[in-house]
Amino acid sequence: MGAPGTAVAGRLDVRADRLQVPAGRPGQAASRPAVEIAHLRKTYGPLVAVDDVSFSVTEGEIFGILGPNGAGKTTTVECAIGLRSPDSGTIRLLGLDPRADAGEVHEIVGAQLQASAFPPKLRVGEILGMYRSFYRDPADVGELTEALGLAGKRHDYYKSLSGGQRQRLSVALALIGRPKIAVLDEMTTGLDPQARRDAWELIEGVRDRGVTIILVTHFMEEAERLCDRVALIDNGRVVALDTPARLAAQARGGKSVRFLPSVPFDDRLLTTLPEVTRVDHEGQHVIVTGTGELASTVILALAAAGVTARDLQLDSSNLEDAFVRLTGRHTDKEGALT
């Protein structure tokens, strides 16, 4: 979208004044926004589910919406696909309003909803056949089941499917209308690690077909591995929006070195160094935070005092650190935000 000739890829800011412009011209397809959300707000009585959320998603992008439970992720996407009407704000999907142009939006947006299941005694092929008939230009059931590893399951009852297979069916149904945008809400929650990795490959395959993907997740690893850009939502607001790598770099702020000293030493040995900003103790281990050539400076200073740094670890900051830092929250053992 935007004025002719000003196609901007990866644009982060949202210009509400341009949201009324009809989407895209042929030839600009690679850079027009598939999704534009500006100042979205949604409350349930006194509860503010989404306070003020804005972002835009470029066509062909895998865009992650990440955040702790209750942050407003699901409400945001439910508003985006027209399941809920926002209190205020603008939403455009390829230039269409999800409420006013609901019919058309439902043709071009495929959704995989959280906690959505099917009657136990319908067969996979019957469910797919029914959903296929809803769309103008549906995908081929054979091809889709083949791609999702469900080809041998078409005659099986839904109740006989494993968790991973149900999830794949759910994704298949999100894709059966050949959507231009696919919204996948917590698609890997409840899957075992192998099934989760399979699902990731699947999503990459879908993107390679030119589908724009909005991926709601609370798994760091998932966002880091899959997403081109990530919006971190906390308390109904976007607290950060960038590529996973740059978010991680932002969070780093400094480097840290962790080691086990061979003999105890006075902290001042290190705190007096210009590169060192602080020194912490964690049991027997020492954690030094600072900037510049931190590791070599620390090791040299210790060596000069006759102290050997054993079990040395350099901090490699990742998306998880970014989120812990930005939200002040922690993650559980599986790497999910709590």
Add this chain to the structure above:
Amino acid sequence: MTSLTLPRPRTARRAAFGQIVLNEARLTWRRPVGLIGGVAIPLVLLVIFGKVSKFQQPSATLGGLTAFDLYLPILVVFALAMLALLGLPIPLASYRELGLLRRLSTTPVPRSWMLIAQGLVQLCVAVTAIVIMIAVAMAAFGSPAPKSPAGLFPIGLLIAAIARTANAASVIGRLVFFPMMFFAGLWLPRALMPDVLLTISNYTPLGAAVEAIQDSMLQGFPPVAPLLVLAAYAVVFGFLARRFFRWE
């Protein structure tokens, strides 16, 4: 972009609705609790009542009718009530639980289609049940052919009154099922009810339905009063159901 806004051809929409109906029919067949309650049980009762010789003798206290004649419309109403209580609300409750209606609202198809499809399938089951019961009663137990097809009016009104209500308020439906069947005359035929009970019965949906169906089977066009009662229920229940129906 213009190609995106072309209206869907009518045939495509019909095909989509047909697919929903087909899957609803499959589910009704594979999850037969509604069929057992709405078709098998009333039919078994009909056969049992038909085999009781006392029920086949005209009785002065019943106005010269046989007990079996009186029970046929009661069992028809029983079948309808069972379908409304088991056939409609159970799938719907599970659809809510599964998030199916929500899922459907993200597709180009209106979510109400699933309810309409479900209702249509149950209607077919109900009609089949009624046809089988009357056919069995006539062929095996010598019941006279229904005098007037007007019995379809009360049946239709009763279906209209309970179909949407059953979806909206299945718990209440189950609670009032036995009291309603009592006033329909399942245990004490209306012809034997004392005046007070009969008056109450006249104003309950199932009682009014039995009265109207009975008259149309045995005499001819039913009196207007029970039809009005049923119509009133259909309007009021329909309004309440629409008002309080939860999609999620």
